[in-house]
Structure formats: structure tokens, C-alpha cells
Amino acid sequence: MSPPALALENITCTFVSGARGGARYTAVRDTTIVVAPGEFVSVVGPTGCGKSTLLNVAAGLLAPSAGTVRVFGEPLAGVNRRAGYLFQQDALMPWRNALENITVGLEFRGVPRETAQEQGRDWLRRVGLAGFGDRYPHQLSGGMRKRVALAQTLILDPQILLMDEPFSALDVQTRQLMENELLELWSANRKSVVFITHDLEEAIALSDRVVVLSAGPESHPIGEYAIDIPRPRDVSEARLTRRFLELHAEIWHAMKAEVLKGYARQLQ
Amino acid sequence: MRASSSSAGLRLAQAAVLAGVFALWHVLTVPGILPPFYFDDPHRASFFFGEPLKVLGRIWHWFVGGDIYRHLGVTLVETLLAFAIGTVLGIAVGIWLALAPLASAILDPYVKALNAMPRVILAPIFFVWFGLGIASKVALGVTLVFFIVFFNVYQGVREVSPVVLANARMLGASPRQLLRYVYLPSAMSWVFASLHNSVGLAFVGAVVGEYLGSAEGVGYLIHQAEGVFDINTVFAGILVLTAFALILDWIVTLVEKKLMVWQPRSGETERI
Numbered sequence: 148m149s150p151p152a153l154a155l156e157n158i159t160c161t162f163v164s165g166a167r168g169g170a171r172y173t174a175v176r177d178t179t180i181v182v183a184p185g186e187f188v189s190v191v192g193p194t195g196c197g198k199s200t201l202l203n204v205a206a207g208l209l210a211p212s213a214g215t216v217r218v219f220g221e222p223l224a225g226v227n228r229r230a231g232y233l234f235q236q237d238a239l240m241p242w243r244n245a246l247e248n249i250t251v252g253l254e255f256r257g258v259p260r261e262t263a264q265e266q267g268r269d270w271l272r273r274v275g276l277a278g279f280g281d282r283y284p285h286q287l288s289g290g291m292r293k294r295v296a297l298a299q300t301l302i303l304d305p306q307i308l309l310m311d312e313p314f315s316a317l318d319v320q321t322r323q324l325m326e327n328e329l330l331e332l333w334s335a336n337r338k339s340v341v342f343i344t345h346d347l348e349e350a351i352a353l354s355d356r357v358v359v360l361s362a363g364p365e366s367h368p369i370g371e372y373a374i375d376i377p378r379p380r381d382v383s384e385a386r387l388t389r390r391f392l393e394l395h396a397e398i399w400h401a402m403k404a405e406v407l408k409g410y411a412r413q414l415q
Numbered sequence: 416m417r418a419s420s421s422s423a424g425l426r427l428a429q430a431a432v433l434a435g436v437f438a439l440w441h442v443l444t445v446p447g448i449l450p451p452f453y454f455d456d457p458h459r460a461s462f463f464f465g466e467p468l469k470v471l472g473r474i475w476h477w478f479v480g481g482d483i484y485r486h487l488g489v490t491l492v493e494t495l496l497a498f499a500i501g502t503v504l505g506i507a508v509g510i511w512l513a514l515a516p517l518a519s520a521i522l523d524p525y526v527k528a529l530n531a532m533p534r535v536i537l538a539p540i541f542f543v544w545f546g547l548g549i550a551s552k553v554a555l556g557v558t559l560v561f562f563i564v565f566f567n568v569y570q571g572v573r574e575v576s577p578v579v580l581a582n583a584r585m586l587g588a589s590p591r592q593l594l595r596y597v598y599l600p601s602a603m604s605w606v607f608a609s610l611h612n613s614v615g616l617a618f619v620g621a622v623v624g625e626y627l628g629s630a631e632g633v634g635y636l637i638h639q640a641e642g643v644f645d646i647n648t649v650f651a652g653i654l655v656l657t658a659f660a661l662i663l664d665w666i667v668t669l670v671e672k673k674l675m676v677w678q679p680r681s682g683e684t685e686r687i
């Protein structure tokens with residue numbers, strides 16, 4: 148059997164903060180998540196439970212306090228070169244316009260300018276921003292910036308795609324368009340995807356598997372659900388199937404207590 | 416419509432202020448217009464404050480006769496060299512110290528001390544080292560420009576968004592590419608923010624250097640005239656320098672507009 152594309156093994160992340168490192172906060176404890184090649188896994192959990200933290204660990208941007216990360220069987224050292232990362236926050240370079248932002252990864256790889264520009268324009272079209280190549284990030288809407296970021300990552304054709312709430316800034320219609328687009332891209336050349344979202348419906352509609360995290364601190368997976376809705380899917384149609392509703396009820400039941408717990412903790 | 420007519424009115428008012436100041440200057444200094452009320456001798460006022468018509472006449476002679484161009488050229492060359500060298504050094508050292516926390520911690524008190532020192536007192540040393548030609552003025556300007564640019568670049572590199580940085584790394588940037596594609600552009604925006612200041616200080620370095628010792632430049636003209644109590648020429652030099660500084664500042668604004676297209680400006684919508 149081929150090794151998993153991404154394996155987070157017994158990851159624990161403890162943040163030290165405060166003046167003399169006095170305050171410690173264990174965001175994630177003893178978490179194992181394994182993603183097979185070509186698998187689409189969603190991670191849901193209440194806000195502040197450590198989803199972004201886990202993704203940073205998978206990207207190699209954050210060294211875990213304990214545990215190992217394996218990428219196609221190899222222990223990860225430094226930045227994860229086989230992964231593309233869509234950040235939750237704005238991550239475009241403000242001094243480059245949309246097209247230049249999309250092609251910057253190709254530039255890093257030494258792809259000739261002409262080729263890069265050509266591919267960049269193609270990707271601008273694919274994310275629905277054909278006429279916006281010369282706009283700077285501050286001239287784009289939040290949703291447009293997200294789409295530029297998506298093109299910026301996908302143009303490099305990474306084997307693993309890490310996505311942190313990529314569509315939460317979009318309106319419902321655009322969001323469903325993008326979700327379908329993502330599914331299409333994904334099924335064309337199966338990448339492994341780790342998809343983080345607040346939105347349980349989105350998670351079920353897109354994924355092969357949904358991992359539910361408990362509320363922090365010391366967050367850990369409290370449930371894994373295989374989503375056996377047949378593919379190819381259309382996200383808006385999938386939401387109407389009986390199986391979808393069953394799964395939704397089942398997972399929501401497990402999540403609800405955690406969401407309330409997390410909310411109560413944040414109010415304190 | 417209204418905006419443009421009120422801005423024309425503004426221009427008119429500004430011109431009126433200038434004319435008023437010159438008129439006042441004229442009336443107060445030319446002997447015989449007003450009875451002397453402060454100085455006993457009616458010629459005293461013009462001895463100390465010059466006479467505007469003579470000052471303007473002097474400027475006219477400079478530009479028509481062509482004497483001034485050589486001096487302006489020298490001052491301009493000194494200013495530009497000081498600006499260019501100071502900026503390049505400031506960027507290089509700023510990036511280096513921002514990315515090397517240990518070096519920055521060690522050098523911190525010395526940087527602060529050098530910045531606190533009134534740099535003009537270095538002029539005599541520079542005259543000894545570099546002579547009375549252009550080089551000593553450039554050196555003086557560089558010491559002024561360097562710190563402005565240095566502090567801005569240092570700040571700029573420190574404040575690069577960690578997310579933009581992480582994104583660039585995920586997109587495959589090597590440390591060298593991070594420098595070129597992230598740190599440098601980010602620092603440049605801070606350099607541009609300080610452009611007006613640094614060009615202004617390069618100019619100050621050049622003129623003060625000339626004034627303290629040289630054989631060329633507008634600062635030298637002023638120094639010369641002062642030596643023979645030719646107050647009209649001193650004022651003419653001051654006016655020429657002021658106009659020169661304004662033109663430099665205006666060019667900087669143009670350059671800034673051209674290069675900083677990516678920066679958000681407040682209220683970019685078009686008025687209909």
C-alpha cells in the first residue's frame with residue numbers, strides 16, 4: 148500500500164505566551180489525522196479550537212510541540228514543498244497586481260515570464276477574474292482576493308492542498324460556484340485536500356471524510372465520518388439528498404455540545 | 416465646478432500673501448518711503464534686511480547672466496549623490512540589521528548615539544578627509560539621509576506581514592527570493608514614505624557643507640556675499656534655494672505617484 152499523502156501523528160501544540168513565558172496554552176493535544184492520496188478531508192470544529200494551528204503544522208510553518216508529520220511517508224522538515232496553502236487571512240502581496248500575484252510562484256521556480264503570464268491569464272479566467280489582472284489587492288473585494296489566492300496556489304499544481312476556510316468570505320451563490328469548481332479541479336487530477344471550515348454543510352457536500360474537533364483547549368478529534376454520497380457531486384444538489392440530511396443530523400448531534408462548550412468558554 | 420473655482424480662489428489668495436509680504440518688505444526697507452521709526456539712520460533697514468527690488472534684480476542677473484547655473488548644478492549634484500548613496504546604504508544596513516537580531520541588539524546603542532549626534536559638527540572632519548570639493552558635502556548629506564532611510568527600512572522589514580511571508584514561503588520562495596520579493600518591496604514603501612524628508616536632508620547637507628567651506632555652489636554664494644555684507648545677495652541666494660527645494664519636492668511627489676500605485680489612497684472614487 149502506498150503511504151498516506153499526509154499523516155499528522157500524535158500532534159500536540161502548546162503555545163507559550165506572557166511576559167516570561169508564564170502562560171501556556173495547549174491548543175491541540177495528541178491529534179492524529181491521516182489523509183490518503185487523492186482524498187478530500189474536511190476538518191470542522193468550533194472557533195478557536197486549533198484548526199488553523201493544525202494546518203500550519205501540516206504546512207511545516209509551525210513545529211509541533213510533540214508528534215510527527217509525514218508527507219508521502221517522509222518525515223517533514225521545514226516547509227512542506229508538496230503542499231499548497233490557502234490562508235485564512237489575506238496573504239497576497241499588496242505591491243503586486245492580481246496577475247503578478249498569481250504568477251509569483253512560477254517566478255520562484257524560474258518559469259520563463261511569457262509562459263508564466265500565459266498560465267496566469269488562464270487561471271485568472273478560471274477563477275472568474277479575466278478583466279482584473281492589473282488590479283492591486285486593495286482594489287479587489289474580499290471574495291476576489293480569495294479567488295486570486297486560490298489561483299496563486301493552484302497554478303503550482305501541488306499534490307496536497309491545505310485550505311483554511313477559503314470560501315467563508317463569499318456570498319452563497321459564488322460560494323457554490325467555487326465549491327463546484329473546486330470539486331471539478333480536484334476530480335480532474337486528484338489532489339489530497341485538507342479543507343477547514345466552520346460550515347458543516349459545506350464540509351459534507353465536498354468531502355470524502357469529515358473530522359470533528361472538540362472545543363479547545365486541548366482540542367482533539369472526537370469523531371470521523373465517511374461521507375458516502377456518490378460522486379461526481381453537485382454541491383447544491385447533494386445538499387438535498389436524504390443521505391446528506393442523515394449525515395448532517397448525525398454529525399451535528401456530535402458537534403453541538405462542543406460548539407456550545409467553545410462558545411461558553413469564549414464568553415468567559 | 417465649485418471645487419475648481421474655489422481652488423482658483425485659493426491660488427489667488429496665496430499669490431496675494433506673497434505680494435503682500437514683498438510689498439511690506441519694500442515699504443519697510445527702502446529709505447524714504449516711511450519715516451524711520453526703529454533705526455535712526457533711514458539706510459539701516461535696508462542694510463539689515465535688503466531691498467526686495469534689488470534682491471529680485473540680483474536673481475534676474477544671475478539667471479540672465481548665467482552665473483548661477485554652475486553653482487546650482489554643483490548643489491544639485493551634491494544633493495543627488497548624497498541622496499542616492501545615503502538611500503542605498505540605509506536600505507542595505509536597514510535590511511541587514513532587521514534580519515539579524517543579534518547584530519541589531521549589539522549595535523543598537525551605537526546606532527542611537529550616532530543618530531542623536533548633531534551631524535553638522537562632522538563637517539570639519541569631512542573637510543579634512545575629503546577636501547573642500549564635492550565629496551565632503553556629499554559625505555555630510557549622506558550622514559543625514561542614511562539614518563532617515565535606515566530607520567524606515569528597519570521598521571518596514573520588521574513589520575512585513577507574517578502571513579504574506581508564510582505565503583511566499585509556501586509558494587516556494589528561497590531565502591534570497593524572500594529578500595527580493597517580500598522584504599525589499601515592503602521596505603521600499605517605507606523608503607518612499609520618507610522620500611520627502613530624505614531628499615530635503617540631502618539638500619540641507621549640501622548647502623550647509625557649501626556654506627561652511629567650498630568654492631562652488633549656492634551655499635558658497637551666500638557665504639561670499641555675507642563676507643562683504645551684501646545682504647541683497649544673501650536674500651537672493653535664500654530665495655533661489657527655497658525655489659530649488661520646492662522644485663525638488665514637487666519632483667519627489669511626481670515620482671511617488673508613479674511608483675506607489677499599489678498603495679491604497681483614501682477615497683479613490685471619481686466625482687461625477
Ligand SMILES: Nc1ncnc2c1ncn2[C@@H]1O[C@H](COP(=O)(O)OP(=O)(O)OP(=O)(O)O)[C@@H](O)[C@H]1O
Binds near residue numbers: 162163195196199235
Ligand atoms: N501564536 C500563538 N500564540 C498563542 N496562542 C495561539 C497562537 N496561535 C494560536 N493560538 C491559540 O490557539 C487556539 C487555536 O487557534 P487557531 O487559530 O488554530 O483556531 P481556529 O480553530 O483556526 O479558529 P477559527 O475557526 O476561528 O479560525 C486559539 O485559542 C488561539 O488563541
Ligand SMILES: [Mg+2]
Binds near residue numbers: 198199200235311
Ligand atoms: Mg482558523
